[in-house]
Amino acid sequence: MKKGFLALCIAGLAAFSAACGADVNEGGSSSSGSEDDKVIVMGTSADYFPYEFVDTANGDEIVGFDIDIAKQVAENMGYELKIEDMDFGSLLGALNAGRVDFVMAGMTPTEERKENADFSDIYFTAKNLILSKGDAIQSLEDLNGKQVGVQLGSIQEGIAKDQIDGAEIVALNKIPEIIQEIKTGRIDAMVIEDTVAKKYLDQDSELSTFEIVDEEEAGSAAAFRKDDELRNQFNEELNKLIESGEIEKLAQKWFEEEAAPAE
Ligand code: ARG
Numbered sequence: 001m002k003k004g005f006l007a008l009c010i011a012g013l014a015a016f017s018a019a020c021g022a023d024v025n026e027g028g029s030s031s032s033g034s035e036d037d038k039v040i041v042m043g044t045s046a047d048y049f050p051y052e053f054v055d056t057a058n059g060d061e062i063v064g065f066d067i068d069i070a071k072q073v074a075e076n077m078g079y080e081l082k083i084e085d086m087d088f089g090s091l092l093g094a095l096n097a098g099r100v101d102f103v104m105a106g107m108t109p110t111e112e113r114k115e116n117a118d119f120s121d122i123y124f125t126a127k128n129l130i131l132s133k134g135d136a137i138q139s140l141e142d143l144n145g146k147q148v149g150v151q152l153g154s155i156q157e158g159i160a161k162d163q164i165d166g167a168e169i170v171a172l173n174k175i176p177e178i179i180q181e182i183k184t185g186r187i188d189a190m191v192i193e194d195t196v197a198k199k200y201l202d203q204d205s206e207l208s209t210f211e212i213v214d215e216e217e218a219g220s221a222a223a224f225r226k227d228d229e230l231r232n233q234f235n236e237e238l239n240k241l242i243e244s245g246e247i248e249k250l251a252q253k254w255f256e257e258e259a260a261p262a263e
Contacts, residue, residue, distance in 0.1 A: 040079035040230075042070050043100035045088035047151075047174040049199050050254040051106040051220070054085075065254035066104040066220070069123065069247065073237045087173045089153030092116055095225055102230065103223040106193070108155050118226050120235045122219035123247055128159055129209045131197050132189035133182050138210060143167045149178035149190035155218055156191035163212065164191075182207070193218060195255055 044066065046052045052064040062083050074081040084100050091103045095117060106126075109119035130137065130148075137143060144166035150157040152171040160169050170187050172178050179200050181187040191212070201207050222238070224231035241247050 038079050039082050040074050040077070040102070041082045041084055041100045042074075043084050043086060043091045043094050043103045044105045045091060045174075046083075046085045047088070047176055048106050048196055050195070052104070065124070065250055066106060068250050068254070069238070069241065070104050070222075072241060072246065073234055076237045076240070077233055087153075088151055089173065092223065095223060098225075101224075102234065104220075106196075106220045107223055108218045109221045109223070110155060110158075113223070116226070117223040118228065118231045119221040119223055120231060120238050121242075122221045123238060123242060124251060125217040125219045126193045126195045127217055128156060128191055128212050128215050129194050129197050130189050130212060131179075131182065131192050131200065131207055131209045133185065133206050133208075135208050137189050137208075140164050140212070143189060146188035147186075149181055149187045151175055151178065156193070159212065159215065160191045163215075198255075 044052045044062065046054050046062045046064075048064070050064050051066045052062055055061045055063045062085060067083070070083075071081050084094070086094060088105060091100075091105055091107070092113065094100050095103050103117075106124075107113070109122065113119075130140070130143070137146070140163060143164045146167050147170050148160050148164055148167045149170045149172060150160045152173055157169065157171055160167065170178075170181070172181070175192070175196065178187070178190045178192075182190060183204070183206075194211070197209060201209060222231075222234060224234070238247075
């Protein structure tokens, strides 16, 4: 703080008092800040219905399964939840740069990610599918020489590289973009989680799918900076919600709901 500015604050000029008192972290990453600053910032990638998506019918609010869990856990920990939306591939960087306090984005705790972040327990599991337009693609072999879309930085990118021979992998930032590329025929197929694919399959009868066999289930967990005590507090509250059946209830609410909003 500059000396002159400090003097103004001391003089108690009303117009400046708020600025003097403001925590530099206000509105930003704050759990490591002062005790009474009870905002916690979660990073997410709101392109992942029904985990997290922008509810265009309701003032562009970000809602979904992860958001409900995060709100509940944050409230039980005595924090107000603030959400920062960004590309999936930027989330762990933002976490480690201190721009967000934790990440929830249907994120799978892989060994590679565990080198840069600590994860909560897994709160939900899903499987991966191949989604394409029409019925020409029925097996991984059919993808030889084809273009396969994946979300940049996702485990689906790794699955596509490891399991599909001879395909060109096209990594894009947002899931709806990849769906659009398939619908318009610019790319041939994508690797996508079953729970996320459901909405698109329900809405467009031209899209078809098959499960990738021998694939491990992909679980979702919340990510924290390494050795951050917040992880333990969060995990404790998360486990209470798992044990009380609250997470199961939320899973029913979000994953078994029939009417998904259109893009
Ligand atoms: N489970 C996958 C992963 O961890 C994909 C998650 C994508 N999440 C999202 N919000 N777009 O890589």
